Each structure stands twice: as C-alpha cells, then as structure tokens.
Amino acid sequence: MGNDLKLNHTDLCYQDMGAGYPIVLVHGMGSDHTIWGGFIPLLNKNYRVISMDLRGHGESSKPPGPYSMELFSEDINQLLQTLNIDQAHFIGHSMGGAVLLSLALKNPEKIHSLTLISTFAYVDYQLQLTLTRILKILHDEGFNAFFEACLNLANSPEFIEENRDFFNSIRDMKAQKISIHALNDTIDACLKVNFIDSLNLIKIPTLVIAGEKDVFIPIHHSRKIKNMITNSKLQIIDNAVHNMLVEQPDETYSIINGFLNRI
Numbered sequence: 320m321g322n323d324l325k326l327n328h329t330d331l332c333y334q335d336m337g338a339g340y341p342i343v344l345v346h347g348m349g350s351d352h353t354i355w356g357g358f359i360p361l362l363n364k365n366y367r368v369i370s371m372d373l374r375g376h377g378e379s380s381k382p383p384g385p386y387s388m389e390l391f392s393e394d395i396n397q398l399l400q401t402l403n404i405d406q407a408h409f410i411g412h413s414m415g416g417a418v419l420l421s422l423a424l425k426n427p428e429k430i431h432s433l434t435l436i437s438t439f440a441y442v443d444y445q446l447q448l449t450l451t452r453i454l455k456i457l458h459d460e461g462f463n464a465f466f467e468a469c470l471n472l473a474n475s476p477e478f479i480e481e482n483r484d485f486f487n488s489i490r491d492m493k494a495q496k497i498s499i500h501a502l503n504d505t506i507d508a509c510l511k512v513n514f515i516d517s518l519n520l521i522k523i524p525t526l527v528i529a530g531e532k533d534v535f536i537p538i539h540h541s542r543k544i545k546n547m548i549t550n551s552k553l554q555i556i557d558n559a560v561h562n563m564l565v566e567q568p569d570e571t572y573s574i575i576n577g578f579l580n581r582i
Contacts, residue, residue, distance in 0.1 A: 528555075
C-alpha cells in the first residue's frame, strides 16, 4: 500500500498522494482504502489525499479487540501527528463517518470540514437487526456468505449483476487478508455507536450525503445527523444506494467539491 505507521502492537497502512491542502478519507466496516479508488484521482488534482486502512482492515494489523469508534479515531489522530498535519478536511463513508464523529467530538481542532456519506450516529432497532444478521452470517456461513450479504445491502442489484466478475475478484482478494475476529470486533463496535446526544456540540462545517435508496443505513440516519449538527447541510442523491462512492463517484465528488469550494 505504500506507507506504514507503527503504533503499539499495530501497524497502520496508508496512502499519501497529491499535493495541496490535506483531505483524509476513512472507509467503513469491513472495507479498506480501495473503496476510494474512483475518488482519489478526482481529489488529488487539487488536494493532498491521505487514505488509510483502519486497524483490523485491509493491509493494517489486526490486533485483538475490543475495537471502538474512539480507538479508530485515536489511530487517525496519531497518523495526523506523524504526518505533521495540524488540520484537514475529512470524508468518512458509513462506519468511517461514525469514526469521524468521534474525532470531531474529541479533537475538533483537527477538522476543517466534515463530510459524512451514508453514515449513522446511533443504532436503532432496524440497524441493530441488520448488523446482528450479518454477524450471524459471518459466524454460521463464513466470509464469502458475509461478503455477499454486505454486497446486496450496499449496492443496487443492477450494478452487482453488471460487475459480477469484479466483485468476485474483490471477494477472493479480501478472503486472503480478512480476519474473522477483527470483523467480529468491528461489528461489535458498530453496535455500540451512540453519539446522538452529543452531536449538537459539533460546530464544524459539515456535509451529510445520503442515498435515497440506501437500505443498509436508511436515510433517516442522515436526516438525524443534519438536524443535530448546527452548521450542516444534507444532500440526498436520487436513486443512490449505500455504496454511491462506487456506483456514482462523479456525482458524489461533484457535491463534495462544491461544498469544499464554498468553505
């Protein structure tokens, strides 16, 4: 992947590309930096783009848990210190957005702006059911079945059908690197997320992006975040699903670029 940050018992892998004001990209549960593949070439024309694999994911170490949004966000904070970055724009997808909410509450001075894509700040009954169902699939049926379940939650059926060979290759590649215990600990961390009563403390300029047809993290989660963070704006993308980064990178980038240009 290119670069390693060595913490106590953990190596964090990251990419550092482009030049200009820094943007830090944070992926979601069970994902890694490759989720931003369609995004980075657009961003690094004007920005220094840092994308990392959270602990337990991708090329980073997979130490025993428990994990938490606070632990993930502290890893990001240490990465910023290592790279001598005082402040940056941050973009988080799904769980990555929850990680950034933790960072915004603990280290707000690090964040120039916050973009939260398909994100949740608390776990309601519907999301609890979804997370516990995929956790059960992971335990009972193994990683391939878990990957397929997440694929169907995050992408449109048409997109999956059109890109079946691509997704199969991604599944096979991830299966070589995945840690079941790290995935388990990550889902457990997601189930404990509850920032909803603290969001009014966040004063950072925030863009919340939601997909109209997101069945993984339904749109009411984004509306709740927007209503609780004073200095925030909600953008809903018509017909978009959870993985809009992959299915509609140009439209998603256009919204984010407009937001960053206005700051």
